[in-house]
Amino acid sequence: MITALSLNPSIDRTLTVPKFTYGGLNRVSSEKQDAGGKGINVSLVLRALNCDVCCAGFLHRETSPIFAKKLSAAGADYDFVFCPGATRTNLKILDAAAGIITEINQSGRPVSPEELAQMTEIVRKHAQESSMMVLSGSVPPGCPGDYYEQLIRLCREAGCRCILDADGEKLAHGLKAAPFLIKPNRYELEQLSGRSLKNRREILAAAREIISGGVSVVAVSLGAEGAMIVDKENALYAPPLPLQVNSTVGAGDSMVAGLAAAFDRGDSLEEAFRTGVAAASAACLTEGTQPFTPAQFEDCRRKVAMEYVR
Ligand SMILES: Nc1ncnc2c1ncn2[C@@H]1O[C@H](COP(=O)(O)OP(=O)(O)OP(=O)(O)O)[C@@H](O)[C@H]1O
Ligand SMILES: [Mg+2]
Numbered sequence: 001m002i003t004a005l006s007l008n009p010s011i012d013r014t015l016t017v018p019k020f021t022y023g024g025l026n027r028v029s030s031e032k033q034d035a036g037g038k039g040i041n042v043s044l045v046l047r048a049l050n051c052d053v054c055c056a057g058f059l060h061r062e063t064s065p066i067f068a069k070k071l072s073a074a075g076a077d078y079d080f081v082f083c084p085g086a087t088r089t090n091l092k093i094l095d096a097a098a099g100i101i102t103e104i105n106q107s108g109r110p111v112s113p114e115e116l117a118q119m120t121e122i123v124r125k126h127a128q129e130s131s132m133m134v135l136s137g138s139v140p141p142g143c144p145g146d147y148y149e150q151l152i153r154l155c156r157e158a159g160c161r162c163i164l165d166a167d168g169e170k171l172a173h174g175l176k177a178a179p180f181l182i183k184p185n186r187y188e189l190e191q192l193s194g195r196s197l198k199n200r201r202e203i204l205a206a207a208r209e210i211i212s213g214g215v216s217v218v219a220v221s222l223g224a225e226g227a228m229i230v231d232k233e234n235a236l237y238a239p240p241l242p243l244q245v246n247s248t249v250g251a252g253d254s255m256v257a258g259l260a261a262a263f264d265r266g267d268s269l270e271e272a273f274r275t276g277v278a279a280a281s282a283a284c285l286t287e288g289t290q291p292f293t294p295a296q297f298e299d300c301r302r303k304v305a306m307e308y309v310r
Pocket of ligand 1: 184185220221222223224225226227240241242243245248249250251252253255277280281284
C-alpha cells in the first residue's frame with residue numbers, strides 16, 4: 001500500500017473568458033470545477049497505474065463530497081481529518097484569444113494545533129501500514145515549515161520509505177530527515193543548491209551533494225527538456241518524448257506517482273525512471289489532470305529512451 005498525503009487540497013476552478021481585460025469587465029464563456037491538489041493528483045495517477053493507494057490529509061466538511069466521490073470512483077481509499085468550512089479555491093482565468101492562463105491561488109484556512117496533532121496521528125498509523133509515503137505540495141497555514149521533516153522522521157521510524165515533492169523551506173527542511181527520494185524540477189533544485197544549473201553535469205553535481213546528505217534517489221524533472229535521475233552509483237537522462245501535448249498540468253505529480261509505484265514494487269533505478277517518465281509523458285497527452293489510459297501509458301513506456309550521464 002502507498003499512502004499519498006494531501007495536506008492542502010484545492011478546488012481548481014477554471015473560467016474561460018473570450019478576451020481578458022485587466023481592470024475591465026470580463027464575461028465568462030465557460031467554466032469548470034474539479035477537486036485537485038498534488039496529493040489528490042498523485043493518488044489518482046497511482047490508481048491509473050493499478051496501485052493500492054490511500055489518500056490521507058485535511059479536508060473541509062462543506063466541500064468534502066467532491067473529493068470523496070472522485071477518489072472513490074478511482075478506487076482509492078482515503079483517511080481525512082475533517083475541518084470546518086470550505087476548501088480553498090485555485091482560480092485559473094483562461095484568455096481564449098491569447099491562450100494565456102492567469103492563476104489566483106488561495107492559501108487556505110489555517111489548521112489548528114489540534115487538527116495538526118490528529119493529522120500526525122493519521123500519518124503515524126499509515127506509516128505502519130504502508131511501505132511508501134508520498135509527501136507532495138504546499139501545506140496549509142498553521143503547519144510548521146518543518147512539518148514534512150517531522151513526518152519523514154516518523155515514517156523512517158516505522159520503516160516506511162518517503163518520496164518528497166516540495167519546494168522552498170519545505171524541501172530544505174525535509175532533506176534533513178533524508179527521504180528515500182526527492183523530485184525537484186530545475187527551479188526547485190536551483191533554489192535548494194543556491195546556484196543556477198546550466199547543464200546535465202551541473203545538475204548531476206547538485207544531485208550528488210543531496211545524495212551525500214542521505215537521500216537515496218534524486219529525480220529532476222526538466223519540463224520540455226526531459227528528466228534526470230541520480231543515485232549513489234548511476235545517473236540517467238531521458239529526453240522528452242515527442243508528444244502531442246494537451247496539458248502539462250500535473251506532469252510532475254504523475255512522474256512522482258510513477259516513481260513511487262515502481263520503487264515500491266522493487267524496480268531498479270532504470271526501470272523506475274522508465275515508469276516515471278512514461279507516466280509524466282502520458283499525463284501530457286490528457287486534458288488538465290485527467291488520468292491517462294493504460295494504452296497511453298504503455299505507448300509512452302515503449303518510447304522512453306535513456307542514456308547515462310557522467
Ligand atoms: N512539453 C513536454 N514535452 C514532453 N514531455 C514533457 C513536457 N512537459 C513535461 N514533460 C514530462 O513531464 C515531466 C515533468 O514535468 P515538469 O518538469 O514540468 O514537472 P513539474 O515542474 O514538477 O510540474 P508540476 O509540479 O507543475 O506538475 C518532465 O520531466 C517530462 O518528462
Ligand atoms: Mg512539481
